[in-house]
Amino acid sequence: MRIDWKKVTIGLPESRWGHTSVNLSDNGILIFGGNGSVNPYNDIQLFRNGQWSTIESTNPPLSRYGHSATLFHNSSTQQSQIVIYGGRATSKPFSDIKILQFNSNLKGTFIWKQLSKSSNSPDGRAGHTAIAWKQKDLVVFGGYNNHKSKYYNNVQIFHLETLEWKQHACEGAVPSGRATHSTFLINEQYMFVFGGFDGKKYYNDLYCLDLERFMWRKIDVKGVLPKARSGHSATLIQPDKVLIFGGCGSDSEFLNDIHILHIPIGNIGNGDFRWEQPHINSASLPSPRFKHTTNLIDNRIYIFSGTGQGTLLNDLLILDVYDDNGNSIFRPLLSSTPSNNTLSTSLPIPTSTPLSSSTSIISSSPLTSSSSVIPSPTTTTSIISNTIISTPSISNTTTTTTTTTTTTSSPKSTQNINKKNSSKISLQVIPTASKQSSLGSLGNELYRKDIDELANIINNTTQSVQLKKIEDKLKMEQKSKHNLEEKLSKANMQISQLTDKIEQELPKTKNELAILQLQLSHMNSNDIDNLPMESYESLEDIHIQSLIKLRSKRMERSSKHSNEIQSLTDRLGDCQSSMGSKLEYLTSQLKEIQEKNNQLELENKRLLARNQQLQGLNLDLLEFQDILSLEDQLSQSIRKISQFKDQLYLKQMNLLRREKEQLQEQSNCIVCAINPANVVLLPCRHSSICSNCSNKLSTCPLCRATIQNQIERFT
Known part of the structure; x- marks a missing residue:
C-alpha cells in the first residue's frame, strides 16, 4: 500500500x-x-x-x-x-x-x-x-x-x-x-x-x-x-x-x-x-x-x-x-474511455508510482522527440493515481494524441478539470515516419498549456474555497446576530407586559393599603371621633376578643412556666437523694481504706521490729521463748546460706577445672595431642609439637617451613 x-x-x-x-x-x-x-x-x-x-x-x-x-x-x-x-x-x-x-x-x-x-x-x-x-x-x-x-x-x-x-x-x-x-x-x-x-x-x-x-x-x-x-x-x-x-x-x-x-x-x-x-x-x-x-x-x-x-x-x-496498483482503497476508480485510434497520456506523476510490466510509462519531463511513445499494435493499460489510462491499437501510418489532466484532490474537482480540459483537446494528424520532431513539439506545447490551465484552476479553486469559508462565517455571524435580536425582542416584550400588569395592579394595591392603614389607626384608637355607632361596637368587640386571647395566652404561658419549675424542683430532689446515697457509699469506702491503711502500718512496724531483732537489736524487750525461737530461725538461715555457698564453690571449681582442661588441650602437641608442646622450631619459631614428634618431622606443621634446628623448653 x-x-x-x-x-x-x-x-x-x-x-x-x-x-x-x-x-x-x-x-x-x-x-x-x-x-x-x-x-x-x-x-x-x-x-x-x-x-x-x-x-x-x-x-x-x-x-x-x-x-x-x-x-x-x-x-x-x-x-x-x-x-x-x-x-x-x-x-x-x-x-x-x-x-x-x-x-x-x-x-x-x-x-x-x-x-x-x-x-x-x-x-x-x-x-x-x-x-x-x-x-x-x-x-x-x-x-x-x-x-x-x-x-x-x-x-x-x-x-x-x-x-x-x-x-x-x-x-x-x-x-x-x-x-x-x-x-x-x-x-x-x-x-x-x-x-x-x-x-x-x-x-x-x-x-x-x-x-x-x-x-x-x-x-x-x-x-x-x-x-x-x-x-x-x-x-x-x-x-x-x-x-x-x-x-x-x-x-x-x-x-x-x-x-x-x-x-x-x-x-x-x-x-x-x-x-x-x-x-x-x-x-x-x-x-x-x-x-x-x-x-x-x-x-x-x-x-x-x-x-x-x-x-x-x-x-x-x-x-x-x-493499494499497490495506485487505486484508492475507499472509492472506485475514475476511468476515461478514449475513442478508437487515440493514445491517452497523463500529466507528470512521481516516479515512485507503481506500474506493472505491461504499463506504458509517461516521463515526468515535457515530451520530446526522444521521449515519444510508439505504441504497439496491442492494447495496454497504465494506472496513474486514481485514473485508468488505456492505449488502444492504432494504425501504422498516423498517431492521434489527446492530453488529459487527471491528478486532483477529490472526485468532484477531477470531473471539473476533465470537463474544462475536454474543450481544450488538441488533435493533430502527423505522419509517423516523416514527422517525429513535430510530435515532440506538439507534446511540449500541450504540456505547457495543461500546466497553465491546471495552475489557474487550482488558484480559482483556492479562492473559491476561501470565499466560501468567509461566506459561511458571515452567515454564522448573521445567524447568531439574528438569534440575539430575537432573544432581545422577546425580553423587551416580556418587560413591556410586566410593566403593563404592574400599572394595572398598582391603583388597586394603593387602595387596599389605604384601607389597611385606616383600620390600623382605628385599632390604635386614633381618628375615631366621627365614626358611626356600628364601627364603635365592632372595634369594642375586636378589643374584647383580643383581650380574652391575651389573657388565655398569659395563663397558658404561666401554667407552662409553673410546670417547668415543678419539673426542675423534682429533678433537683432526685439529684440530692442520688448524691446522698453516693456520698454514703464513698464514706463507707473511705473508712475501709483507712482500716486497711492502719493494718498495713501495724504490719510494717512488726516487720521493722523483727528486722531489728534479727540484727541483734532491742533483744532486751523479748521473752526467753522468743529469744529461743529467734535463735532457731537464725540457725536455719545460716545453714541454708552455708549450703548455698558450698554449691557456688562447687560450680566455680567445676568451671575452673574445665577451663584448665581446655588450656591443657590447647597447649598439647598438635600432632599426637597427648604430650605438651615443648619444642620451638627454627627458623619459624613456632612451638606447637612435642619433643617426640619433632624428631619425626622435617617441616613445621603450621607454616610448612623446613626445620633447620629446634630448642626444647622446660616448664
Missing part, C-alpha cells in the same frame, strides 16, 4: 494532547477535552464539511485529559450520546461518568448529564480505552492510577440501561496491566488490544478478547512487527484493515511511522494476521507525535494535534490510502 498526505495549519482550535475524538453519523468529528500548554480543556470542537466550530453545552464536566469518549446512537429516536469516563487534571484521576446528549442532526442543545457514583464504581483511571458493545454496554480495559501507582488489566462493563458497573472475570491469556494502548472492535464481537506502557516496558503485542465468551487470546502476527509503543492511534480503515500511526517508544522516542494490520475477518480464530508498512508518497514524513487522535470520515483519514519533541502540534493531517 501507498499513502499520500498533506497538512493543514489554519483555522484550527487550540493545540492539545490527550483529547478524544468521535466520528459522527454525518461525516463529522466531535473533539472533547485534552491538555493544553497551560491548563486542560473541557470544550467541545466540531469539524464538519472542512470547517471547525465550537459547540456550546450546558453544565460541562471538569477539564480533563487521558479520558475515553464513546458514541452510542439510537437510530429509532435519532438521539445520540457520548459517554465520557475517567481522565485526569491532577495526579488523582477521575472515576466519574459524564454523558453528552444531543440530536443526531446536531440541532438543538447539547446537554451534559452527570451520574452519581455507585458503590461498585471502579477506581479512577486515565490512559484506558473504551468501546461500545451492542449499543448498550461500555467496555473499558486497562488504564493507570497515578495516585495509587497502579496499572490495570481488568475488564469493566458499564450498562447504559441500569447505569451500573460490573467487573467481568476473563479467562485465557490475559494481557498484563497497561495504559495508553489502542483498542478496536471487529465483527461486533472481538475486541483487540495493541501496544501500551506499564510504567517500565513498552509493548507491541496484540491480544483479542471474545466478548461473547470473555476469553483472551494472544495473536501471533506475521510480517515485520512495529516498534513497541504507547500513545499511538488505531483506526479501522476497512472491515479487515487497521491503520496504526505514531506514538512514543522506548527511550522516549516519538514515532511517525505507519503500519497496517490485515485481519482475517472470516476466520478470526485460525486465520493469518499480517503486518504491512505502506510506502509514503512524499519526500517528508508527518511530524512524530504522541496522544493524538485519528478519524476516518468521507473516505479520508484525519489526524489532529498531539505532542512531540517537547512541543504541542497545532495541525491537521489528511491521509489518502492506495
Whole structure:
C-alpha cells in the first residue's frame, strides 16, 4: 500500500494532547477535552464539511485529559450520546461518568448529564480505552492510577440501561496491566488490544478478547512487527484493515511511522494476521507525535494535534490510502474511455508510482522527440493515481494524441478539470515516419498549456474555497446576530407586559393599603371621633376578643412556666437523694481504706521490729521463748546460706577445672595431642609439637617451613 498526505495549519482550535475524538453519523468529528500548554480543556470542537466550530453545552464536566469518549446512537429516536469516563487534571484521576446528549442532526442543545457514583464504581483511571458493545454496554480495559501507582488489566462493563458497573472475570491469556494502548472492535464481537506502557516496558503485542465468551487470546502476527509503543492511534480503515500511526517508544522516542494490520475477518480464530508498512508518497514524513487522535470520515483519514519533541502540534493531517496498483482503497476508480485510434497520456506523476510490466510509462519531463511513445499494435493499460489510462491499437501510418489532466484532490474537482480540459483537446494528424520532431513539439506545447490551465484552476479553486469559508462565517455571524435580536425582542416584550400588569395592579394595591392603614389607626384608637355607632361596637368587640386571647395566652404561658419549675424542683430532689446515697457509699469506702491503711502500718512496724531483732537489736524487750525461737530461725538461715555457698564453690571449681582442661588441650602437641608442646622450631619459631614428634618431622606443621634446628623448653 501507498499513502499520500498533506497538512493543514489554519483555522484550527487550540493545540492539545490527550483529547478524544468521535466520528459522527454525518461525516463529522466531535473533539472533547485534552491538555493544553497551560491548563486542560473541557470544550467541545466540531469539524464538519472542512470547517471547525465550537459547540456550546450546558453544565460541562471538569477539564480533563487521558479520558475515553464513546458514541452510542439510537437510530429509532435519532438521539445520540457520548459517554465520557475517567481522565485526569491532577495526579488523582477521575472515576466519574459524564454523558453528552444531543440530536443526531446536531440541532438543538447539547446537554451534559452527570451520574452519581455507585458503590461498585471502579477506581479512577486515565490512559484506558473504551468501546461500545451492542449499543448498550461500555467496555473499558486497562488504564493507570497515578495516585495509587497502579496499572490495570481488568475488564469493566458499564450498562447504559441500569447505569451500573460490573467487573467481568476473563479467562485465557490475559494481557498484563497497561495504559495508553489502542483498542478496536471487529465483527461486533472481538475486541483487540495493541501496544501500551506499564510504567517500565513498552509493548507491541496484540491480544483479542471474545466478548461473547470473555476469553483472551494472544495473536501471533506475521510480517515485520512495529516498534513497541504507547500513545499511538488505531483506526479501522476497512472491515479487515487497521491503520496504526505514531506514538512514543522506548527511550522516549516519538514515532511517525505507519503500519497496517490485515485481519482475517472470516476466520478470526485460525486465520493469518499480517503486518504491512505502506510506502509514503512524499519526500517528508508527518511530524512524530504522541496522544493524538485519528478519524476516518468521507473516505479520508484525519489526524489532529498531539505532542512531540517537547512541543504541542497545532495541525491537521489528511491521509489518502492506495493499494499497490495506485487505486484508492475507499472509492472506485475514475476511468476515461478514449475513442478508437487515440493514445491517452497523463500529466507528470512521481516516479515512485507503481506500474506493472505491461504499463506504458509517461516521463515526468515535457515530451520530446526522444521521449515519444510508439505504441504497439496491442492494447495496454497504465494506472496513474486514481485514473485508468488505456492505449488502444492504432494504425501504422498516423498517431492521434489527446492530453488529459487527471491528478486532483477529490472526485468532484477531477470531473471539473476533465470537463474544462475536454474543450481544450488538441488533435493533430502527423505522419509517423516523416514527422517525429513535430510530435515532440506538439507534446511540449500541450504540456505547457495543461500546466497553465491546471495552475489557474487550482488558484480559482483556492479562492473559491476561501470565499466560501468567509461566506459561511458571515452567515454564522448573521445567524447568531439574528438569534440575539430575537432573544432581545422577546425580553423587551416580556418587560413591556410586566410593566403593563404592574400599572394595572398598582391603583388597586394603593387602595387596599389605604384601607389597611385606616383600620390600623382605628385599632390604635386614633381618628375615631366621627365614626358611626356600628364601627364603635365592632372595634369594642375586636378589643374584647383580643383581650380574652391575651389573657388565655398569659395563663397558658404561666401554667407552662409553673410546670417547668415543678419539673426542675423534682429533678433537683432526685439529684440530692442520688448524691446522698453516693456520698454514703464513698464514706463507707473511705473508712475501709483507712482500716486497711492502719493494718498495713501495724504490719510494717512488726516487720521493722523483727528486722531489728534479727540484727541483734532491742533483744532486751523479748521473752526467753522468743529469744529461743529467734535463735532457731537464725540457725536455719545460716545453714541454708552455708549450703548455698558450698554449691557456688562447687560450680566455680567445676568451671575452673574445665577451663584448665581446655588450656591443657590447647597447649598439647598438635600432632599426637597427648604430650605438651615443648619444642620451638627454627627458623619459624613456632612451638606447637612435642619433643617426640619433632624428631619425626622435617617441616613445621603450621607454616610448612623446613626445620633447620629446634630448642626444647622446660616448664
